[in-house]
Amino acid sequence: MMAPFGLMSVGANLLVKSLGLFSSASVVRCSCVAPVLKSFSTTTGGPPKRPMTAYMTYVKEMHPTISRQNPGVKNVDIVRKLAQQWKMLTPEQKQPFQNASLSYREQYKFALEKYKAQLTPAQTAALAVEKQQKVAKRKAIRRKKELNSLGKPKRPRGAFNIFMSEHFEEAKGSTIQSKMKSLRDDWERFSATQKQMYIQLAEDDKVRYKNEIKSWEEHMIEIGRADLVRGKERRAVKAKTTKDTKKKITVLKAKAPKKKTAVKKTVKSTKK
Structure with a gap:
């Protein structure tokens, strides 16, 4: 089911006005959280891009306006501030972005099925191997981070x-x-x-x-x-x-x- 974008637009406007991000006097006019759902393009030959989460939808919507209003603020500081603001939002304030994320996921599923249908058996097998490699790589990264956090000694150098x-x-x-x-x-x-x-x-x-x-x-x-x-x-x-x-x-x-x-x-x- 598609998200109610009219309500989303109103919710986003009220949200920014109530938060006053980076400036208590600023009133930001959001066009809407997701004015038009872009089709997931497969022109590059690869699978469709994974859908954005509710949080990433929020950051994508709010970041341009906040960045224009604060030209001297570094991008990392803007994102950090947006992350803090996201944690402070009520469930009702997060709802428009969650609706948008749900719509993205639905369209992603449709695009992914369409993409897989046009693959040859060899391409399907190669895609499965690539997925396994990515999963293994993520596990290795998580394990390395865990060992570092537990203070595992560094291996000896040659x-x-x-x-x-x-x-x-x-x-x-x-x-x-x-x-x-x-x-x-x-x-x-x-x-x-x-x-x-x-x-x-x-x-x-x-x-x-x-x-x-x-x-x-x-x-x-x-x-x-x-x-x-x-x-x-x-x-x-x-x-x-x-x-x-x-x-x-x-x-x-x-x-x-x-x-x-x-x-x-x-x-x-x-x-x-």
Whole structure:
């Protein structure tokens, strides 16, 4: 169902007037949240663009006006302010943008079905592989962010990496690629004696990493995140836990009081 754009326009105007974004005296006239739904073009041969969320619809509608009214404000600050304002909106104020987002999603579904219908089996398979790669990439990025937030130590650097970080700024070349090539050429021309200092620094960094990762993994186990510990270490911890559990059970059994066996008394009848 298409969103009621007339109501959306009124809602957007009232919203900006009530918020007075960046200026209490400003009265912003919004054309409307989504005057005309643009068709999702597939002229480039790719799939249709994913629909905007309610929040992104809000930012797209409000950003141009706020930007014109505040030419000295950086774009990142405008977006940050819009994000803060979005959190302060009531459900009723958000409703027009949610309606617009719903309409975008409906049209996206229709365009996506139309796009998939014109694909060959080979293109469909390639699209599925591309989707899997994107999902895997997103998971890897999320995992890396999680490990960084948990303070996982940085892996040790090699001798050449240490050399490169020390001399990158002064390296010949105007691009990263040219600088890298220049540094690689310099490194290959180095004698064993010249390389020895960086080799020793790399060895020291390995020791640093070994100590730090051991402490970090012990901490991860303590807080219940053994899933982040390396496989070998995790198996060692599991084996130790199992061994300690068995030992504890053995000790408890040894300390447990022995059960008294019932003694059956046989009453012998004597002949008188």
